[in-house]
Amino acid sequence: MSSSSTNHRDPNSPATSLPPTQSGGSSGIEGNVDHEGEKEPVTGMxxxxxxxxxxxxxxxxxxxxxxxxxxxxxxxxxxxxxxxxxxxxxxxxxxxxxxxxxxxxxxxxxxxxxxxxxxxxxxxxxxxxxxxxxxxxxGPTTQRYYNRSKVLGTRMKRRLELNDQGGTNVRSTFQSLVVEANGFEKEDDTRWLQLGIGDSEAIQNYFVRMQKQDSRFFYLMDVDDRSRLRNIFWADARCRAAHEYFGQVITFDTTYITNKYHMPLVSFVGVNHHGQSVLLGCALLSSESTKTFIWLFATWLECMYGRAPNAIITNHNKAMKNAIELVFPNARRGLCLWHLMEKVPEKLGVHSSYESIKTLLHGVVYDSLSQSDFMERWGKMIEDYELQDNEWLKGIFDERHCWAPVYVRDSFWAGMLITQPSESLNSFFDGYVNSKTTLKQFFERYDNALRDQIERENMADFYSFNTVIACISHFGFEAQFQKAYTNAKFKELQVEVASMMYCNTCFERLEGLKSIFSVVENKKVCDKIEDVVFSVSFNEEDFELHCSCCLFEFTGILCRHVLCVLKLMGKTESVIPYYVLSHWRKDIKRRHTLVKCGFDHLAGHADLQRLDKVCDAFYEVASMGINTDDDLLKVMNWIKDLKIKLTCEETSPRMIEA
Incomplete structure (x- = not known):
């Protein structure tokens, strides 16, 4: 069979990133607030x-x-x-x-x-x-999260009374009131749309509608020579913009293919600055062959302007592995440790010593302190329980560089590799897909899943901007992370600060410009309390730090052992910007938060309205006929000058104040 592709994609290069306008918030004083702007207050008004x-x-x-x-x-x-x-x-x-x-x-x-x-x-x-x-x-535009008066107006009270008399349940009543009051952003009727013309037509109609509303919506449809649909990929403008910030580490989720739902849905998912899932593209696949995965990965890479991930997490699948090696040759492949450990009962449950093997395997995986320690413990487990012929253990041992913590912790995985799905990024569409969901129904619910993810991120942004988690120490570096990191990630840093009490630090030796320290931590290992020794090197001249636990390299959070060395050396005021990972910062203005989605309603969102008008104007300029290199150079220089002007206008008040 020959194949062909029908595509509708964004013809533009990435949009120019414009500095967003600060907006949002409402009052702590009870009462309704108008949504129109006000000029700056001055004395004498x-x-x-x-x-x-x-x-x-x-x-x-x-x-x-x-x-x-x-x-x-x-x-x-x-x-x-x-x-x-x-x-x-x-x-x-x-x-x-x-x-x-x-x-x-x-x-x-x-x-x-x-x-x-x-x-x-x-x-x-x-x-x-x-x-x-x-x-x-x-903070951002999040006024709906502020505490408001809990008193219902007369009209709403009357609505509740009438709905109660008419038999409408309370949940539906309150949902309608919240939507009417603009309590949820971006509501529309997509979830109720009944197309009724078959899955293929429903999918095509959905994509056409989305691209009419969002000029940067991308999709590619792979059909055979009889025009039968085989594979589809799509990503909206927000997914594409979010990839710029959160595409360094991605999970390729095949949950709905491999579980009881039998839904041919796969998704590319990253983790945002709050540690929440963020969608980076979806696909429907007809098979799990190497050829299919190559098509999909290459299409995703094209959609994301050729920016490949540094790391990609998949399940244990040879076809995926082959495709990743071809399309993402420089990306490190990881296997979800939680999913591997979930298979232990299935693969080892029939063994007469299953409970003992399970406990020992858990210790080998999670408590090994080095690669040599892992190898020694693994070998002893295999020998003691005569597991040399277990093919599953052989297979995962050969792939240990993709999942075992002591092998993967030297690279940044954004905390995704060893967490449970409920804590990480798998099953993005749980609650929207079940064993009876059809493709047509899925596309009716897809917008709602994205809307909920955006709402969760907006709410977390709001609380990170408008609440402060008090420091638990007087160390300056804790206050530094308090100001820079989102609340969720600052809490993780505080766990390390609190755990410094279990550590004792002493200087060992000099190695050139590096001072070597040993940090003895009293911790639980295999259900026992033991003293575990970690080695920390510190080049004071370059402020270069490294711990043998590799927590910073793995998650972007400084470990308790490094913090203890800083305390011993009297370097507690602050750390250099390198150790304040941009991925977790709350004070970075990320373009994806201002990108209009196909289901967005822009009424009442002045910042989104402005950005949408600018993007449309740039697109119109790009479509006017840039036919020569001179035309291109003229336009690019104009954009460059405009960016400089806008940047100067944005920073000038701070410069004057300084």
Missing amino acids: TFSSEDEVTRYYMNYAQCKGFRVSKISSKNGDDGRKYFTLGCNHARKYVTHRKNVSKPNPIPKEQCKARLNACMCSDGTIIISRVVVEHNHEL
């Missing part, structure tokens, strides 16, 4: 009432991306009323929590942004003092 100035400042805060609190209110000796509205990050946080190792997120950073106002004898309000600068990053 007058208002007719306290409510009016409060609404004004709440609207302004929402546009800028912070929350408002009423800081003070008092009556002066002159008979006037004075009050102060300010950023919710004002005041210093004092914890009353007894367990200081598990602090709650708090939004207090002693921020000075505020306005002071006084009420004149005629009732008018005059702003007497304004501070607009904040000492923290402003």
Whole structure:
């Protein structure tokens, strides 16, 4: 059979990354907030009432991306009323929590942004003092996450009463109210769409509709010589933009092919700065052959502008392995350790000493401290229980460089390789696909799955910007990570800070410019408490650190052993930027958060509206007829000059302040 491909793809190179505008947030003061922008407050502004100035400042805060609190209110000796509205990050946080190792997120950073106002004898309000600068990053457009008044309006109460009389369940009623109140972003009727013309037509119609709404939507359909659909790949603009930041390590998930669902769905999934799953493309496959996987990987690579991953996690499949070696020759392949260990009962359960083998195998895999230690323990297990003829153990031993922690921890895997699926990125569409789901139904639900993932990321962004997890030590490097990392990743760093109490550090020797330290950690190994020795090298001149546990190389989080060495050397104020991994930072403006998806509603999102208009304008320029190298050079120089101008305008206030 011959093959052909029908494709619809983005003809453009990656869009120019423009600096996003800070936005979002609502008030901590009860009441509704308008969604229109407000100009910056200045001294001398007058208002007719306290409510009016409060609404004004709440609207302004929402546009800028912070929350408002009423800081003070008092009556002066002159008979006037004075009050102060300010950023919710004002005041210093004092914890009353007894367990200081598990602090709650708090939004207090002693921020000075505020306005002071006084009420004149005629009732008018005059702003007497304004501070607009904040000492923290402003959040994204997430005003719906702020606490609001819990009081229902008269209309909503009446709706609840009528729905109750009509037999509508409470869950449906509240969902309709939340959608009506813009509680969920990007709602549409996709999930209810009944195409009724067969799966192939439904898929084609879905792609045509998506590309009409999103000019950077990419798909490729592989058909045979009788026009029968074989394989499909697709990715929307947000997936493609997210790959720029989270495509370094990806999981190729075949859960729905290999499990009871028998759904021919596979997905490319990365991990975002919160450790959450982020979709990087999907496909429907007719087979699991090497040829099919080569087609798929090559198509995905083309969609992602030729940027191959550094590492890719798959299951134990020879066809995938062959395709990866051809399409991603420089990528390191990993096998999900959790899935391998899940097969232990199936592969070894019939053995008379199964429980003992299972316990011993767990210790070999998770508690080996070096490759030689792993080899010694593995060999002893095989010999003691006469497992030389077990083909499954032979197979995974030959692939140990792809899954055993002591072999893979020298590379960055973004925490994906050894975690359980519930903690990592497998089964992205769980809850949207079941054993009875048809392809037509899946495409009706696909937008909802993406919408939920985007909502989870937006919510995590909101809390990372607007709450602060208190430090559990006085070390400067902990405060450094507190300001830089998302809440989820800062908590992981705090586990290492707290675990320093189990470590003892001593200097061993000099090796050239490197000081070698031994760190003895009292830890649990094979259900026993033992002292385990780790080796840390520190080049003080270059601030170069390395620990034999390789936690930083593996996850991007500095380990307790390195932190103990910094403490011993008196280097606790900060670490160099190299050790503050950009993948986990909350203060990076990532372009994918401003990319319009095909199911987006842009009403009320000024930043998305602006970006969408700019992208459309750039696309129009690119389509006008750039027929010569001179035309191309002229346009590229213009874009370069524009980027410089916008960057200067964005940074100039900070430069003036400095």
